[in-house]
Amino acid sequence: MRTSPICLVTGAAGFVGSHLVDRLVDRGWRVIGLDNFLLGRRENVADAVKSGLCTLIEADVNQIESYTAIVRDLAKDSPIDMVWHMAANSDIKAGTTDPDVDLRHTFLTTYNTLKVMRSLGCRSLAFASSSAIYGPHDNELTEDAGPLRPISNYGAMKLASEAVITAALETWLERAWVFRFPNVVGSRATHGVIFDFFRKLRGNPQELEVLGDGRQAKPYLHVRELLDAMLLAWDRASGRFNCFNIGPASGVTTVEYIAKAVVAKVAPNARIRYTGGSQGWPGDVPRFAYSIDRIRSLGWTPKLTSNQAVDLAVDELAAEMRQ
Ligand SMILES: NC(=O)c1ccc[n+]([C@@H]2O[C@H](COP(=O)([O-])OP(=O)(O)OC[C@H]3O[C@@H](n4cnc5c(N)ncnc54)[C@H](O)[C@@H]3O)[C@@H](O)[C@H]2O)c1
Numbered sequence: 001m002r003t004s005p006i007c008l009v010t011g012a013a014g015f016v017g018s019h020l021v022d023r024l025v026d027r028g029w030r031v032i033g034l035d036n037f038l039l040g041r042r043e044n045v046a047d048a049v050k051s052g053l054c055t056l057i058e059a060d061v062n063q064i065e066s067y068t069a070i071v072r073d074l075a076k077d078s079p080i081d082m083v084w085h086m087a088a089n090s091d092i093k094a095g096t097t098d099p100d101v102d103l104r105h106t107f108l109t110t111y112n113t114l115k116v117m118r119s120l121g122c123r124s125l126a127f128a129s130s131s132a133i134y135g136p137h138d139n140e141l142t143e144d145a146g147p148l149r150p151i152s153n154y155g156a157m158k159l160a161s162e163a164v165i166t167a168a169l170e171t172w173l174e175r176a177w178v179f180r181f182p183n184v185v186g187s188r189a190t191h192g193v194i195f196d197f198f199r200k201l202r203g204n205p206q207e208l209e210v211l212g213d214g215r216q217a218k219p220y221l222h223v224r225e226l227l228d229a230m231l232l233a234w235d236r237a238s239g240r241f242n243c244f245n246i247g248p249a250s251g252v253t254t255v256e257y258i259a260k261a262v263v264a265k266v267a268p269n270a271r272i273r274y275t276g277g278s279q280g281w282p283g284d285v286p287r288f289a290y291s292i293d294r295i296r297s298l299g300w301t302p303k304l305t306s307n308q309a310v311d312l313a314v315d316e317l318a319a320e321m322r323q
Contacts, residue, residue: 006030008071008080008122010061010113011087012054013040015190016128016181016223020084021045023227025053032074034067036060038105039090039190061087061109068116075120082124085113088158090191092132095153096283106157114168123174125165126234131182131218131245131288133159142291143180143243152283162243169240178243179230182290185313186223187320193255194313197262198321205267211280214256214272217287219247222309225302229295236298247290251306255280261314266321 007024011017012033017040024031031054033045048054059070071080089095089105110127117125132155133148134141150156165176189195201208229246237244256272263270278286292302304312 004028004030005081006032006075006078008032008034008083010034010083010085010109011040012056013037013042013044014086014090015039015186015188016184016226017084017086018044018048018188019186019223019227020086020230021048021054023231024084025051027231029053030078031055032071032080033057034059034061034070035087041188041190044188061112062104064112064115067112068119071116071120075122080120080122082126083113083117083122084126085110086128088128089154092152092154092283093281095157096281099153102153102157106154107160110161111164114164114173118168118172123172124176125173126177126230127161127165127179129162129178129180130155130158131180131290132285133162133180134285134288136285137288140289140291141245143245143294151285154283166241174240175238176241177230177234177237178241179233180243180245181226182219182221182245182247184223184226185220185309187313187316188223189313189317193258194262194310194317197259198266198317201262201267201270202321206270208259208263208267208270208272210255210259210272210274212255212275212277212284212286214254214259214274215278215286216255216280216284217252218285219251219288219290220253220306220309220313221246221248221302222304222312225304225309229300229302232300233295233298244295245290245292246295247292247302248304248306248309249302252287252289253306253310257307258310258314261310265314265318
């Protein structure tokens with residue numbers, strides 16, 4: 001008799017993926033983690049692997065033949081109940097100069113994951129989508145907001161990923177959870193504005209260069225709260241297509257706030273230099289606000305405001321950098 005679900009996590013050794021693996025293992029799930037180690041790190045999932053419940057495999061989701069063979073072999077005795085698809089390009093700027101990056105790592109990873117799932121008869125998928133699918137809007141964004149006009153290749157390929165998921169629901173996929181993340185922060189980050197500021201100040205403790213005018217303002221969510229929300233939605237939302245914005249308890253945080261917090265933590269004498277302009281780079285949505293009423297209606301209550309999530313993440317990254 002099966003005692004606990006078996007799942008596949010793509011991008012398992014990355015920032016969000018590794019925290020997800022830890023939480024699934026805590027629940028007693030058996031996890032097969034795949035990562036090509038583009039940004040993922042083995043040490044992120046070392047404890048999960050030690051628990052005996054997680055198998056970590058180096059694989060590229062876009063090498064469809066080896067991906068299928070690996071998963072088929074692992075699933076031969078016990079079928080995989082669901083897939084948590086986290087693998088993607090997470091460097092939005094990189095997709096601006098080379099759109100193939102997002103075609104390959106953001107879209108094709110989803111397309112190929114669906115293909116493998118279909119061939120194995122695995123019919124439940126949870127997907128890490130993004131606020132980037134919405135593009136610039138002045139109003140508070142609900143899940144049904146539109147028209148959707150992403151302004152980055154990353155956002156476009158996340159939106160295309162959502163579209164192939166809903167198309168699969170029409171024919172063979174039974175259930176999908178699509179989570180639209182804001183900026184997620186916390187320990188093990190592999191990228192993002194806080195991570196970038198730490199890296200820049202390590203290179204030059206005298207000056208922090210900030211892209212844009214510092215007034216870009218977006219919601220930031222701590223990774224622990226993101227996972228609380230995703231797991232609660234998985235437990236409680238049982239529609240065919242379950243789509244949720246996930247965000248902090250309230251507020252948005254400016255880039256200026258983040259710059260000052262990181263400077264205060266690691267280089268109090270550093271000067272902050274803004275490059276100017278309302279956007280950090282082409283494709284950057286400078287400000288947006290989310291409605292999270294839908295996931296709140298399931299009973300989820302985030303505890304941290306956007307600024308509190310940033311403060312906690314700054315402390316966590318500072319501690320990690322000292323190690
Ligand atoms: N962190 C955020 O602020 C944020 C916001 C919105 C959406 N997301 C989404 O959440 C997911 C996780 O992001 P993250 O922040 O943990 O980024 P991350 O880069 O730390 O994690 C992605 C992981 O996927 C792996 N990967 C990439 N391409 C792969 C491939 N072809 N085959 C196998 N592995 C591959 C990378 O090595 C990495 O470990 C991504 O889908 C990302 O787009 C993240």
